[in-house]
Amino acid sequence: MSNPNSLVEGWARRYGRLEARPSNVNPLDEFSGLSRRLRGLRLKEWIGFTLLHPDWYSSLIIQDAHYLASSEIYAYDRAAAALHQHAVTMRSGSMPMPSALFGHRYTAHRGDYSIEYEFDDTDGRHVLAIDIAETATAPAISGELHLDAAHAGRPLSVSSRLPGRRSRMYTHKAIFPAGGVLRVGDREIVYRPERDLAILDEHRSLLPYRTTWLWGTFAMRAEGGVVGANFVDRPEITGEAEESCVWTPTACEPLDDVVFEPAEPADPDAPWRMHSADGRLEVEFTPEGRKEVKRQLGLFAIDYFQMFGTYRGVVRGAEGSYEVQGVHGVCESMRARL
Template identity: 25%
Template sequence: MKPQVEIVQPGALLDSTGALAQVGWSRQPLLDCNLEMARFYRLRFFQRFRMKRWDYYAVFTPRRFFSATIADLGYAGNVFVYILDFATGELHEEGLVIPLARGVVLPRNSTEGVSRFENKKVRLDFSVTPEGRRVEVWWPGFNRGRGLSAEILLHCPPEQESMNIVIPIGRRRFYFNRKINCLPAEGSLQYGAETERLMPTESIGSLDWGRGVWEYRSFWNWASASGFLPDGRTVGFNLGCGFGDTSAATEDAFILNGRIHKLGAVRFDYDPSDYMKPWRFSDQEGRLDLELTPFKVRVARTNLGIIFSEVHQTFGRLNGRVTSDAGETMNIENLIGFTEEHHARW
């Protein structure tokens, strides 16, 4: 198996010709996201309509899964929030499509700044602070006036490692992504008349920070989990496949106490005709053997003609084993996570 390329030198994402300056993965965000250097259309004015940028936050509490996203798809913005009750299975999601992404603010790099969208009905505000990453949501009309608000701090110390990847998609397109798992969460999550207090010893979050230029027709699988081992250590997984040239690197890793343990390419085995059947994950080196037993499927569809997206996101409990870089084999028992199948024309 060809070894994966670890990026260790900081630099620019794109060189003066618009090509990727480096390809591979890294433990820290080392590359400056200089999207202004992209060169994939002769008329540069049209390039912004093909660039995709998003910040997707996910938080697991003892009772719920909560997620909030701000995205700029070039020709439109998209903000959405959803919440899942583990005991009852109640899932509710709402979103807005914003023409030409007016009012959507996203920072240049994942290490800085504020991501924001606000109008008279909703406000989403994500910010990077010395303590970590703050996620604030205000949506009083959510679920027919039931209302939802969140004020959450995800602790992210400077030494926290993350799964960073940059890979080409064809000749001029690319995927640049940072996934941060296992961020202890504290604050409050209010849904209707209930307010849940989040404690960092039992609630945990993650970030999917994506930038890039995809093919018009795209497909991918992704799986993610963050939680706690019985001894109190944090443990998480980030697994993905389906698009781009991954010969230099995949985004497959498991995270133990804030440190990345890189895996080779991971295989997703599942039945696309029945997402409630178990999903299996295994790698080429025999370090990972996991099974996700589903308890809920979220289906999200957007169909605006030439713009189409369909996501089947399956929530379940992970069981199996994984081996660290140091050779420690850990049993994973009933770790809640999710996996998804995504088709898009965008």
């Protein structure tokens, strides 16, 4: 299973924790004819980034749910406690999602809204280019970030079955040093690659019609490299590979059975505690703010929020433990009919 050329080869799909992202990831290659066309209506694809900077929280995404395509970005100014957001929606297929990640561009263009990812295929740098005009509710956001692929952390690549007939999940995640400048209105945010990070989240999944998850991630600089975690609680099949992991400077190590515990479920500003059954993740998340998406589209509905804030606690890798104090990250909840 080392460095496979494709997620699906000869109608057979690869499962488990893969050593690298396959060069071609198209979950529909497992099917043919009418079955392929029907599964295409169920496919959910997105590529997003969480940007980690001491003074700003920010996240951006390009996604195609195959009944609707959309893109969003937010930037939260910690000093001013101000959240700035932009979003667009388009018809499905209007935001191309090539099955090969590296060596390709992913774009979301509509009117005065433009987000573009360019993924290098030579371990050089990836580029995030943003050019969004001011609106009545948010300032302009523009700029360019360069992600250092040569010094990225070890990638997470997971293919697994989910509950529900023919439901499947594929995800690829990685941490990159990030440098460049973003401008939010008249504010200039300078990203320094020796300090700041970007966490990639790619999904190509055939999700169940009723989908739920809780998910969190964070990353920080440590001696020798990058330390962080990616963790999720969703309905799963016993024995299937999970996407939860701990990142250490030398490895991406699996986590098992992560539990999310809000201190006060009725209080949106209360901390959350997350811990894994194997004891290698024990952290508390304190939110500073949140963004929400609620949509009712007949048979389809989304009730989603992403909180941004800080983590503290400990992560334990095979080679030692790492203290987490005031580390930026996100935590989100999804309840949807897709």
